[in-house]
Amino acid sequence: MTGAAAAAQSVSPRRHQPFSTEGRAPVLELRQVVKKFAGLVANDRVDLTVFAGEVHALLGENGAGKSTLMKVVYGLYQADSGEILVKNQRVTIRTPQVAMALGIGMVHQHFMLIPNFSIIENVVLGLKSNQYPLLGLRQAMERVQTFADDFGLNAPLATKVGDLTVGQQQKVEIIKALYRGARILILDEPTAVLLPQETDELFRLAQKLRDGGVTIIFISHKLKEVLAISDRITVMRRGRVVRTFDTARTTATELAESMVGQSVELTVAKDPRQPGAACLEVRNACARDGQGRQKLDGLHLTLRAGEIQGLAGVDGNGQQALVESIMGLRGLYQGDIQFRGLDITRTATAERLAAGLEHIPENRQTEGLVLGMSVADNLLLDTFESPPYAAHGLRQFKVVAADAQRVTLQFDIRPPTPEVEVRTLSGGNQQKVVVARALRTNPAVLIAMQPTRGLDVGAASYIHKQIVAARDRGCAVLIISSELDEIMALSDVISVIYEGRLVETRPAAETNLSRIGFLMAGGKPEEAPVGPAEEITYLT
């Protein structure tokens, strides 16, 4: 069984009481809410009832319309039709100000904090103090401090928000909402940016708030978190509400099925393989980024043929620099890179590609594709100059077209018409183009950074299968992802990167989420929790 499967099963949901609506008043009701964007229906006749003092999860895939719906509630978007009722009163929420006045607060997925402002400035922004137009920070500080103490935000309120950890920033966001008198708190994908232990803390905080009478709407696409924290769960798919479940009376499988609309496997099918010889070695690599900050600091990494190595780490600990130096996009000022016994430290990117190093960049739209070019041309971005795609400096369009046709079919890229602009494809199909380009030539090494970011379950599992198939053909794979579940599910070996070094590399079966989370946060390996089955179990 893979790590993710173990994880999914070992997390037992909080012992829930079945949710009873008796004696509870609905605080928020949506009736037949419709929101369209340029022809696309983001919310299609959505009905939703949220009761006072519950944690109500909105579960759905990326693009299911959860965030859009909540932005309508928060007044950032206007519904095209439908009604919103707050405490049984029909309301029109034109601006966030109206929402705040109605006691609705929202913590956005991408924090709406100003890094250059202090905590207190962020909290009072947009509010009138008693001494208006003076800021009156001193008065505000007293009140904000009580919140901060309550939530364990242990940083002086004059600290710049940019200097806080992500977990602390999230607390500032929550304080911001509550300081404005929020009684309904919308949390949009709050755990996406958190370490496992920070997630646990957030869930405790959420429970505390709920016990204090705050209603929480929790947006997520992560099943186990939703099961752990919520009282009721509303599943959305393609802009519509599928159903609302009582958390105590549902299962992960039932939820997953209603999310994607078909039976799905929660894990990646993968046979054990005996890894081959070391294929790529990075030794003592040191590199700086464009601003001169140290990004790689004596990093050692060995990729073996026929093995998937997962690299876990908080974004910004050198992952980007590592990928770039392996691909020859960034120079090392110390250390070297060996590929099949050859030193390629100073080899040009084109030659590395030709030698069989391939790469799925983090951002398909800015780094992976030329959006204004056709699918066919994008598939050949690395080889269009060489035969058989070009001869005597002229491109051979017939060969290009035939080849592109074959690859689009092979990788199930839709629509299967390679002459269309890549821009017109859906995100999942765009990513398939990037993956197809990397795997088309049976590479010896594949560096995949966030290979399934923002994709639906269908496209993600397809890409996972392709990566596993590449491994089975003997490719050495490095997966870099901020989704720990993805790393756990795919990897044969898992490394953790912290401040430009690998702190540990272990077989996937001999590590677990809590250990990885501990190391990601900068903990020492000798102090990390051990034992394969031990998991972070949210609020059990």
Next chain:
Amino acid sequence: MKTLLSRAALRNSVFYGGLILALVVALVLAWRTTMVSSILAIVIAPEFVRAALIAATPLLLAALGGLISELSGVLNMALESMMLIGAFTAYTASDYGHSPWVGLIAAAAAGLLIGLLHAFFSITLRSNQIVSAVALNLFALAATALGFRVLYASGVFVSAPGFEPLHIPFLSDLPYLGIALFSHNILIYLALLLVPITWFILYKTSWGLTLRSVGEHPLAASTMGINVTRVRYLAVLLSGAVAGMSGSALVSASNINAFQENLSAGRGFIAFAAVIFGRWNPIGISFGAILFGLGDALQIRLQAYGVGVPYQLLLMLPYLITLVALVTFMRHAHGPAASGQPYTEEG
């Protein structure tokens, strides 16, 4: 919380400012070593400080205007046009209205109108803010030249009513300081007074926090119920009004209170540079304006003394200082995070 100006930044600006001035003076000295004593005499004369302050005032006003706009996230390279149109308006309005105050108010109004155009292009139409500014600058140059020729076709140099130097009891009679600092016209004191006022508004009031938030992270501001478009419009309008007043200061900086074609001669761009030099802080900006003013005053005096350097080279001095200051400071200068980026409400 917010200090007036971080100590390191202050040390830097004083250090580099002094360095640049010293360098320039040293260059000229090297050219004519025999001039040492006479140039020293120029620099320590109270009239020199006086002239520097007079030259700094239009820069200071324009730079404060630029600051307000840029903190809201709208680059204001159109300062040049605001200053030039402000100057032309100040001149004609004080001439026709028989009062420099009429000129000042008219200049503010004219600057406000240019600000309105810049705001419309940059905020409503979301066009490139630099392109909008370049267009406005070219327009201002041509429009003021045309207006001047139409209204003053005779070519007779008409002197408009200007702000008279004040005589402050006791202070104006002090030796040295009386001439250097305490016998200026009212506009110069108003401009200097505007520095702490701007600082106070920016860092101690809700208005300032709102303004800065819109320039740093407009989306975050709008989730806190702030109307980004409205704040930016107000900021650019105010910026235009203040920068327009710099035109009035420019006209009264010449003792004869006269206008000529292209009177601003790139001072708007120097003001733009002063904003960066001062690291988007009103106190720092006033240092920048005074530094450039010193350069301007030095240049004029060196010309008058006939140091034997071609006067065209001396004319370059303030711009040279700008160039060196920008190259030195742009490297690590961080303006408002969302500066120059148009903002859209949805998606």
